Amino acid sequence: MAQKLNTAPPKGSRDFLPGDVRRREHVLSVVRRVYSRYGFEPLETPTMERLETLLGKYGDEGDQLIFRVLHRGETLRSVLAAGKTIEERDLADSGLRYDLTVPLARVYAEHQAELPRFFKRYQIQPVWRADRPAKGRFREFYQCDVDIIGSDSLVCEVEVTSALSEVLDELGFKDAVIRLNHRDLLSGLIEASGIPKELEITAITALDKLDKIGAEGVQKELEGRGVTTAAAQALLQKAALAATATSNDSLLAALAEAVKGSTAGEKGVAELRQLLAYAASAPCRSHLKVDASLARGLSYYTGPIFEIQVPDLAGSLGGGGRYDNLIGMFLGRRVPAVGFSLGLERILVVMEERKMFPPLDAGAEVMVLRVEEATTPETLKVASALRAAGISTELYPNVDKLGRQFQYAAERGAKLAVFIGARERDAGTVAVKVLATQQQSEQKQPELARAVLGLLGRG
Amino acid sequence: MAQKLNTAPPKGSRDFLPGDVRRREHVLSVVRRVYSRYGFEPLETPTMERLETLLGKYGDEGDQLIFRVLHRGETLRSVLAAGKTIEERDLADSGLRYDLTVPLARVYAEHQAELPRFFKRYQIQPVWRADRPAKGRFREFYQCDVDIIGSDSLVCEVEVTSALSEVLDELGFKDAVIRLNHRDLLSGLIEASGIPKELEITAITALDKLDKIGAEGVQKELEGRGVTTAAAQALLQKAALAATATSNDSLLAALAEAVKGSTAGEKGVAELRQLLAYAASAPCRSHLKVDASLARGLSYYTGPIFEIQVPDLAGSLGGGGRYDNLIGMFLGRRVPAVGFSLGLERILVVMEERKMFPPLDAGAEVMVLRVEEATTPETLKVASALRAAGISTELYPNVDKLGRQFQYAAERGAKLAVFIGARERDAGTVAVKVLATQQQSEQKQPELARAVLGLLGRG
Numbered sequence: 001m002a003q004k005l006n007t008a009p010p011k012g013s014r015d016f017l018p019g020d021v022r023r024r025e026h027v028l029s030v031v032r033r034v035y036s037r038y039g040f041e042p043l044e045t046p047t048m049e050r051l052e053t054l055l056g057k058y059g060d061e062g063d064q065l066i067f068r069v070l071h072r073g074e075t076l077r078s079v080l081a082a083g084k085t086i087e088e089r090d091l092a093d094s095g096l097r098y099d100l101t102v103p104l105a106r107v108y109a110e111h112q113a114e115l116p117r118f119f120k121r122y123q124i125q126p127v128w129r130a131d132r133p134a135k136g137r138f139r140e141f142y143q144c145d146v147d148i149i150g151s152d153s154l155v156c157e158v159e160v161t162s163a164l165s166e167v168l169d170e171l172g173f174k175d176a177v178i179r180l181n182h183r184d185l186l187s188g189l190i191e192a193s194g195i196p197k198e199l200e201i202t203a204i205t206a207l208d209k210l211d212k213i214g215a216e217g218v219q220k221e222l223e224g225r226g227v228t229t230a231a232a233q234a235l236l237q238k239a240a241l242a243a244t245a246t247s248n249d250s251l252l253a254a255l256a257e258a259v260k261g262s263t264a265g266e267k268g269v270a271e272l273r274q275l276l277a278y279a280a281s282a283p284c285r286s287h288l289k290v291d292a293s294l295a296r297g298l299s300y301y302t303g304p305i306f307e308i309q310v311p312d313l314a315g316s317l318g319g320g321g322r323y324d325n326l327i328g329m330f331l332g333r334r335v336p337a338v339g340f341s342l343g344l345e346r347i348l349v350v351m352e353e354r355k356m357f358p359p360l361d362a363g364a365e366v367m368v369l370r371v372e373e374a375t376t377p378e379t380l381k382v383a384s385a386l387r388a389a390g391i392s393t394e395l396y397p398n399v400d401k402l403g404r405q406f407q408y409a410a411e412r413g414a415k416l417a418v419f420i421g422a423r424e425r426d427a428g429t430v431a432v433k434v435l436a437t438q439q440q441s442e443q444k445q446p447e448l449a450r451a452v453l454g455l456l457g458r459g
Numbered sequence: 460m461a462q463k464l465n466t467a468p469p470k471g472s473r474d475f476l477p478g479d480v481r482r483r484e485h486v487l488s489v490v491r492r493v494y495s496r497y498g499f500e501p502l503e504t505p506t507m508e509r510l511e512t513l514l515g516k517y518g519d520e521g522d523q524l525i526f527r528v529l530h531r532g533e534t535l536r537s538v539l540a541a542g543k544t545i546e547e548r549d550l551a552d553s554g555l556r557y558d559l560t561v562p563l564a565r566v567y568a569e570h571q572a573e574l575p576r577f578f579k580r581y582q583i584q585p586v587w588r589a590d591r592p593a594k595g596r597f598r599e600f601y602q603c604d605v606d607i608i609g610s611d612s613l614v615c616e617v618e619v620t621s622a623l624s625e626v627l628d629e630l631g632f633k634d635a636v637i638r639l640n641h642r643d644l645l646s647g648l649i650e651a652s653g654i655p656k657e658l659e660i661t662a663i664t665a666l667d668k669l670d671k672i673g674a675e676g677v678q679k680e681l682e683g684r685g686v687t688t689a690a691a692q693a694l695l696q697k698a699a700l701a702a703t704a705t706s707n708d709s710l711l712a713a714l715a716e717a718v719k720g721s722t723a724g725e726k727g728v729a730e731l732r733q734l735l736a737y738a739a740s741a742p743c744r745s746h747l748k749v750d751a752s753l754a755r756g757l758s759y760y761t762g763p764i765f766e767i768q769v770p771d772l773a774g775s776l777g778g779g780g781r782y783d784n785l786i787g788m789f790l791g792r793r794v795p796a797v798g799f800s801l802g803l804e805r806i807l808v809v810m811e812e813r814k815m816f817p818p819l820d821a822g823a824e825v826m827v828l829r830v831e832e833a834t835t836p837e838t839l840k841v842a843s844a845l846r847a848a849g850i851s852t853e854l855y856p857n858v859d860k861l862g863r864q865f866q867y868a869a870e871r872g873a874k875l876a877v878f879i880g881a882r883e884r885d886a887g888t889v890a891v892k893v894l895a896t897q898q899q900s901e902q903k904q905p906e907l908a909r910a911v912l913g914l915l916g917r918g
Binding site for chain 2: 002006007008009010013014015016017018020021022023025037038039041042043044045046047049050052053064067068069070072076080085087088091092094096106109110111112115116117118120121126128130137139148151152153154155156157158162166216238255278280281282330363364370375377378380381383384387390391392393394395396397398399407420439440448457
């Protein structure tokens with residue numbers, strides 16, 4: 001009897017059928033290959049983390065979005081039986097991974113003795129957020145992070161954005177721009193606009209919404225938070241310098257002028273100049289574009305910040321920057337770090353829309369049919385021989401009508417159907433049919449694999 | 460200030476550092492490659508499932524081991540504020556994936572229209588069980604499942620065990636045995652031993668412990684559950700026939716004798732004979748070994764059952780069989796299926812102990828050093844050129860003393876150190892040092908990649 005159960009994947013999550021897995025795997029294999037070439041190494045951390053590790057790291061809103069894992073057994077029973085008012089914190093002490101940075105900081109503290117001085121790691125794992133699901137926003141989604149830990153040098157920024165540039169190029173995002181700004185340059189612009197230091201985070205948060213709500217919206221938000229009209233206009237004017245600049249160099253010259261006298265601002269400009277000088281000798285050169293309006297909402301960045309933008313697409317394909325005060329949080333000391341997080345789900349959506357996927361392996365190339373029970377041994381031997389030659393081969397399991405088997409082979413996307421009946425067995429041959437052309441030939445059994453490779457164009 | 464936090468991974472879980480990830484990836488890449496060659500396709504399902512999907516599928520003990528995800532926000536607040544006695548079921552409606560079979564059944568019900576008639580899928584994902592952690596037993600661990608859904612034919616058993624045999628061969632487990640038995644043969648043996656039908660599951664559960672507690676232990680357990688001494692002895696005697704048989708054929712002959720008159724038993728013997736006749740033409744032939752004492756505790760098997768055993772190792776590397784009444788559970792009809800679940804963690808432990816891993820990629824092959832600030836552009840170009848030639852290359856980020864950089868390169872396992880100072884730059888050369896021999900040479904810049912490939916033995 002059918003249980004009337006809801007068999008859809010739970011809200012905000014997805015089943016990945018074979019085609020979905022293959023498209024994801026295509027992207028991830030490029031990411032892994034490029035990152036490995038740059039000397040980044042893979043790290044994986046547990047799905048569950050202690051709540052004390054997670055809480056307080058993502059702001060109040062983030063804390064609310066953490067999935068908590070209910071206590072079990074005796075622990076839970078004693079909480080429920082205590083007769084006291086029960087609070088959320090009594091019910092759980094672990095939660096699901098919320099990002100890949102806090103686990104990295106924990107791993108760095110725990111395993112420091114085993115890790116190299118410059119720890120270059122990539123990590124590709126799902127994270128979970130109890131967000132309201134929306135188009136392209138899921139409760140379980142993958143992050144692809146790459147980070148260099150342990151160096152202050154700006155060559156790290158060049159390495160990270162170069163690896164990223166090669167990923168974008170190999171995936172086919174030749175037109176992607178890596179917008180580049182600097183936390184200190186932003187501070188300088190804010191200072192030079194006459195916005196008081198205590199409103200700096202407010203101003204960055206507002207500026208971060210420029211893409212979404214426009215200059216007018218940002219102006220309104222700034223004024224609502226106590227920034228004067230003149231100061232808000234001054235900031236927006238400076239942030240808009242990018243739009244008119246013809247090159248990174250001319251823009252930096254204009255920005256240098258705009259922040260003159262601000263120590264932070266001048267340091268920001270100097271570091272961006274140095275970074276771009278390095279970048280001229282590296283693959284990131286063709287993608288980096290200075291943009292003083294790039295804010296990135298996160299308050300933990302301490303140096304250069306970047307974000308991938310693709311023409312005609314609102315939002316970004318990922319972002320990152322330098323964050324020198326986070327990785328050491330469990331060690332109680334400053335540990336410099338620069339990293340980037342790619343948004344796998346958005347990349348997949350855009351690649352799908354733009355039809356950017358190359359032909360990906362589908363099911364088996366060859367379907368071996370079962371003509372009759374009596375030739376099953378020969379049929380199994382044929383399947384083995386093809387597989388031994390590296391040909392992906394599916395065996396039709398039932399002795400059904402041949403027409404039905406041919407139809408199934410075609411539906412499944414096999415290129416060839418191969419079979420042995422009593423006639424072929426007695427003649428020492430195998431029948432091979434090219435499904436697209438319906439051309440059928442007989443092959444001598446010992447030569448089958450070679451003939452099939454030839455018909456598959458892999459001779 | 461250091462927060463005194465516990466930075467170890469939570470109980471029963473592990474951090475996988477780069478070497479760990481690479482060893483796991485080595486095993487999984489073999490699994491994926493072989494399964495793909497057989498026409499199996501990848502499936503991935505969400506981490507969380509509805510509790511109504513999970514509960515009641517794994518027995519009472521299993522239900523207790525499911526990690527439940529606490530309600531959040533308004534839902535949780537209203538439960539806590541209701542003023543009623545709170546029970547576990549009020550606090551959660553979803554839990555973490557406990558195995559890969561129930562999600563497969565859910566996916567099969569949900570997406571049937573998109574799935575082929577014979578759905579051959581593999582799935583490699585973590586599962587979570589709130590078990591007491593022990594050596595080799597974790598709360599988060601990977602399962603690697605492979606299943607053929609939709610056919611009653613015994614060639615499916617041959618296909619699954621053949622794919623498995625090729626995985627075992629490619630990993631280096633040439634001595635692994637796939638023990639083979641049949642649920643109906645077991646029923647027949649139990650019947651022929653004079654054990655009443657209603658004690659069949661009890662008898663199978665007891666027999667399943669033969670490896671662990673020995674014949675005496677099983678005898679004791681059977682008697683404790685109401686089986687007569689004579690019947691228990693009769694069953695153990697029949698189960699022990701395997702030990703004296705010289706071949707699968709002679710054993711099946713003896714077993715056929717032992718179950719004569721039992722319909723189930725005779726059917727079991729007939730199917731095993733058919734399966735072995737097929738297997739003679741397939742890669743599983745060298746691994747399959749009939750063993751009437753193999754019980755596998757799970758009550759859901761309906762036909763042949765198998766389990767991988769490696770000499771000198773208690774327990775198995777995985778098991779499976781035919782289970783025709785499970786995949787259709789959400790559809791309310793019988794859907795035939797046969798599958799196998801590989802135990803990744805045990806495979807890794809055994810391969811580690813036996814030193815079965817081939818040399819795996821470690822970090823970068825080449826470390827590019829930074830001699831001085833002035834030659835950073837040339838240094839970056841060298842790193843790019845090497846990477847463009849497919850050579851994994853790490854760039855030492857800081858301008859430290861050269862001795863320190865060489866030492867780091869050696870510690871990190873790089874084979875070559877490559878660098879450009881002012882002298883090399885002016886001469887249009889690059890210095891290349893083989894770290895093992897300390898031999899240093901100069902290479903002309905345009906010929907660097909070729910020279911490095913040569914020194915790496917990849918010319």
